[in-house]
């Protein structure tokens with residue numbers, strides 16, 4: 001569900017203590033939208049499960065993206081970031097532990113970056129490497 005601004009979202013029933021609408025909202029910083037946010041309880045459940053499994057904070061480099069920001073950062077036209085997807089910073093994580101936990105937690109779209117792991121919950125599973133990342137993800 002698209003919310004025009006995370007500031008408009010009623011968080012009184014918020015059930016995901018390690019995440020907030022703000023950090024999952026568009027990172028254009030108010031330049032291109034009012035802080036669009038995509039609310040998906042099942043996605044948030046999966047994120048909390050992942051957070052518990054890895055036992056460390058998850059830093060979200062990119063969450064929902066407004067159309068203009070998605071274009072600006074070079075996202076695919078039908079990127080899952082137009083709804084909800086996350087790019088999680090790898091710094092401080094065992095990348096393979098993060099990957100294993102993400103797979104077990106029901107994330108089906110997995111993009112391997114050099115500095116981040118992209119995760120989404122698309123219907124048809126997919127995996128891909130971003131430029132220059134493949135060697136880093138060989139076990």
Ligand SMILES: [Zn+2]
Nearest residue numbers: 026028033066
């Ligand atoms: Zn935006």
Ligand SMILES: [Zn+2]
Nearest residue numbers: 085086087118
């Ligand atoms: Zn991504």
